[in-house]
Amino acid sequence: MSSEINLAWMYPDILNLHGERGNAQAFKHVADLLRIELNIDRIDDIEAKIDFEKYDILLFNCGELKVVPTMVKYLKPQLKKLKKYIKENKTIITTGTTSAFLGKKATRIDGKEIEGLGILDLEFKERELVIGDDIYFELDDGTEITGSQIQMVDVNINNEKPLGTVKYGYGNNGNEEEGCIKNNVIFTNCLGPVFVKNPWFAEKIIRQICELKGIEIQNNGELDYEIEKESLKATKEFIENKNNIIK
Amino acid sequence: MKKVRFICTLLVAKMVLLATKIFRFTGSMISGKIAVMLQKDFVKYFTNVDFNKVIFVTGTNGKSTTTNLIAHTIEEAGKNVATNTEGANMMSGVASTLIKNSSLFGRFNKEFLILEIDERSLRNIYKVLPGKNLCISNLQKDQVQRNGDPDFIYKMFSDTINKDVTLFVNNEEPRSRALEDFAGKSIYFSMERNSKSFEKDDFYTVTLPCPKCNHKIEYEYYNIDNIGKFKCTNCDYESNDKPNVIITDIDYNEHTFKCGKDTYKVSYINPFYIYNYAVCIAVCKHFKIKFNDIQKGFSCFINPADRRETYKYKGKTIRYLRIKQENPETFQNALDTVARDNMDKAVFIGLYEIKDFPPAYTNTFYFFDCNFKGVVESNVEQFVSFSRTVCYDCANRMIYDGAPKDKLKIYNVEDDFDTIFETLDELETDNIYIITGMKPYKKIKAFFETKQ
Numbered sequence: 001m002s003s004e005i006n007l008a009w010m011y012p013d014i015l016n017l018h019g020e021r022g023n024a025q026a027f028k029h030v031a032d033l034l035r036i037e038l039n040i041d042r043i044d045d046i047e048a049k050i051d052f053e054k055y056d057i058l059l060f061n062c063g064e065l066k067v068v069p070t071m072v073k074y075l076k077p078q079l080k081k082l083k084k085y086i087k088e089n090k091t092i093i094t095t096g097t098t099s100a101f102l103g104k105k106a107t108r109i110d111g112k113e114i115e116g117l118g119i120l121d122l123e124f125k126e127r128e129l130v131i132g133d134d135i136y137f138e139l140d141d142g143t144e145i146t147g148s149q150i151q152m153v154d155v156n157i158n159n160e161k162p163l164g165t166v167k168y169g170y171g172n173n174g175n176e177e178e179g180c181i182k183n184n185v186i187f188t189n190c191l192g193p194v195f196v197k198n199p200w201f202a203e204k205i206i207r208q209i210c211e212l213k214g215i216e217i218q219n220n221g222e223l224d225y226e227i228e229k230e231s232l233k234a235t236k237e238f239i240e241n242k243n244n245i246i247k
Numbered sequence: 248m249k250k251v252r253f254i255c256t257l258l259v260a261k262m263v264l265l266a267t268k269i270f271r272f273t274g275s276m277i278s279g280k281i282a283v284m285l286q287k288d289f290v291k292y293f294t295n296v297d298f299n300k301v302i303f304v305t306g307t308n309g310k311s312t313t314t315n316l317i318a319h320t321i322e323e324a325g326k327n328v329a330t331n332t333e334g335a336n337m338m339s340g341v342a343s344t345l346i347k348n349s350s351l352f353g354r355f356n357k358e359f360l361i362l363e364i365d366e367r368s369l370r371n372i373y374k375v376l377p378g379k380n381l382c383i384s385n386l387q388k389d390q391v392q393r394n395g396d397p398d399f400i401y402k403m404f405s406d407t408i409n410k411d412v413t414l415f416v417n418n419e420e421p422r423s424r425a426l427e428d429f430a431g432k433s434i435y436f437s438m439e440r441n442s443k444s445f446e447k448d449d450f451y452t453v454t455l456p457c458p459k460c461n462h463k464i465e466y467e468y469y470n471i472d473n474i475g476k477f478k479c480t481n482c483d484y485e486s487n488d489k490p491n492v493i494i495t496d497i498d499y500n501e502h503t504f505k506c507g508k509d510t511y512k513v514s515y516i517n518p519f520y521i522y523n524y525a526v527c528i529a530v531c532k533h534f535k536i537k538f539n540d541i542q543k544g545f546s547c548f549i550n551p552a553d554r555r556e557t558y559k560y561k562g563k564t565i566r567y568l569r570i571k572q573e574n575p576e577t578f579q580n581a582l583d584t585v586a587r588d589n590m591d592k593a594v595f596i597g598l599y600e601i602k603d604f605p606p607a608y609t610n611t612f613y614f615f616d617c618n619f620k621g622v623v624e625s626n627v628e629q630f631v632s633f634s635r636t637v638c639y640d641c642a643n644r645m646i647y648d649g650a651p652k653d654k655l656k657i658y659n660v661e662d663d664f665d666t667i668f669e670t671l672d673e674l675e676t677d678n679i680y681i682i683t684g685m686k687p688y689k690k691i692k693a694f695f696e697t698k699q
Binding site for chain 2: 011012013014016017018019020021022024025029040042044045046047063064065066067070130132133134148150152191192193196197227228230231234235237238242
């Protein structure tokens with residue numbers, strides 16, 4: 001079994017809305033701190049056949065809703081392999097409206113529907129009004145995540161399990177649910193370089209993969225997240241001092 | 248009936264305008280705000296507006312400078328021009344401009360109407376004022392809290408642009424150039440590769456999806472971040488080989504460039520300005536304004552929207568660069584300016600929470616749209632990140648691009664400039680750069696002018 005983690009950075013130029021290349025950098029950064037070999041491959045060609053056997057993480061950053069049909073077009077012929085990848089508990093990370101490709105459908109403002117791959121029971125509805133705000137949520141194990149969301153869709157996760165519980169912000173659609181998780185398929189509305197701001201989230205994912213692959217982590221000490229912890233503290237303080245939110 | 252209502256509204260608005268002049272109220276849009284409040288489609292009823300000579304200027308970056316430059320140059324060429332130079336670029340600002348430049352009965356009394364238009368307002372303004380000339384500087388990520396993603400604005404533009412419109416677009420900016428599909432006529436302005444053009448070969452470099460087919464766009468080189476000679480990796484969409492106006496032979500030291508056979512000399516020069524000159528030349532040529540008149544305008548152009556200032560403080564030179572927050576291009580431009588200076592220096596960056604409208608929030612996405620490597624590798628004695636809350640994310644961004652932690656100071660304070668700039672006295676370098684958004688500008692300016 002390979003002693004390294006392979007991350008496929010999916011369509012970096014096409015899914016490039018909010019500085020999210022930082023997420024790829026964050027995984028490399030955290031893996032370096034853990035002294036684990038993490039390789040990143042750019043999948044630049046949207047028509048490329050994906051080597052699902054090779055990868056442990058498929059990272060789909062946030063892109064415009066208009067590119068989702070093109071993604072679906074080229075991923076659909078690979079759906080069987082993608083489903084196998086998910087069944088093997090390998091990781092997919094997807095942020096923002098891009099996540100519509102995994103869902104059932106997305107409905108645009110003009111009523112046109114975009115069909116997704118139907119892997120997750122998600123439905124997206126484009127909003128007339130953009131919601132830009134901070135988001136603060138907790139994962140099941142109490143891991144705190146802060147960031148911002150630019151919500152251009154409302155998301156109904158139906159019977160899927162939410163990724164976390166919203167402490168502040170809009171989340172999926174103004175209720176307390178944030179994102180979605182199924183096996184190791186992770187969807188969040190928290191945009192931008194969320195794994196830079198919350199490296200403990202990246203660490204959690206890397207540790208799970210290491211466990212799955214039997215990779216020994218070289219550095220078991222506490223990692224240096226001094227600046228990120230200060231950022232978390234400052235962001236929470238900022239959030240506590242505001243009482244405005246658009247629903 | 249609507250016309251009668253218009254005349255009444257106009258009279259009220261003119262009285263308000265007079266009152267603001269007498270009592271010296273600031274705020275150029277009060278009369279327009281009241282007029283639009285009283286009659287939603289107020290702008291529609293002005294007469295004698297020649298739509299062929301209405302020029303809208305919109306886009307993400309460079310709207311104000313481009314509008315000022317075009318209006319100034321056409322005016323210097325001897326034409327009568329009305330413009331909203333104060334940057335009042337929404338419906339009320341347009342109404343104010345028309346109120347100021349019309350008779351008591353709403354007869355517009357200038358030849359040209361040159362208007363900076365907010366991207367989101369273009370659609371509604373066009374409905375009541377169907378100008379036939381539209382200049383789009385570029386279409387980039389900006390103010391995501393209200394604009395969402397660039398496609399949101401692109402759709403608004405494409406819904407508005409029609410076959411009556413002559414479009415002036417940047418030949419090297421893929422997103423706005425794609426709007427050519429909707430216009431009656433497109434005029435392309437361009438800048439050739441020059442000494443400030445650059446390539447990107449970093450592993451983490453990203454571009455954008457093709458506006459026509461959603462595949463990857465590739466750049467042969469960049470003149471400004473995200474603007475340069477491009478082509479789609481899938482379809483045949485690419486920079487036009489024969490743009491209508493192309494700036495060549497750029498000499499940044501001599502402040503000169505050529506366009507066709509003509510050599511222009513200008514006071515402001517950098518790649519952003521060159522594109523502004525290019526679109527201005529394109530517009531002027533469209534209206535048959537000759538080289539000598541254009542040059543006359545360029546020679547005496549003073550840009551009230553310039554965002555760079557220099558102060559002296561205890562023998563140190565403070566270069567203050569202001570950016571639009573949540574706008575990666577202006578931030579990258581400021582970073583590139585710092586990076587091009589290889590002298591020892593200290594760099595202070597103060598990017599604040601976004602408080603443009605509720606809810607205030609702490610978006611720091613755009614830090615990762617920008618590259619700090621050039622700055623990090625340009626002999627920096629000290630990096631300082633200051634501002635409330637987001638100072639840590641900004642500092643972390645610098646670390647991700649290689650800034651050594653021991654050279655980095657972080658101040659989680661707001662507007663406490665005595666504390667933030669206390670380190671200036673300890674620095675060996677006399678070469679100081681400060682980059683901030685617009686918000687602290689007046690306070691920082693006052694701080695250094697007082698200390699001066």
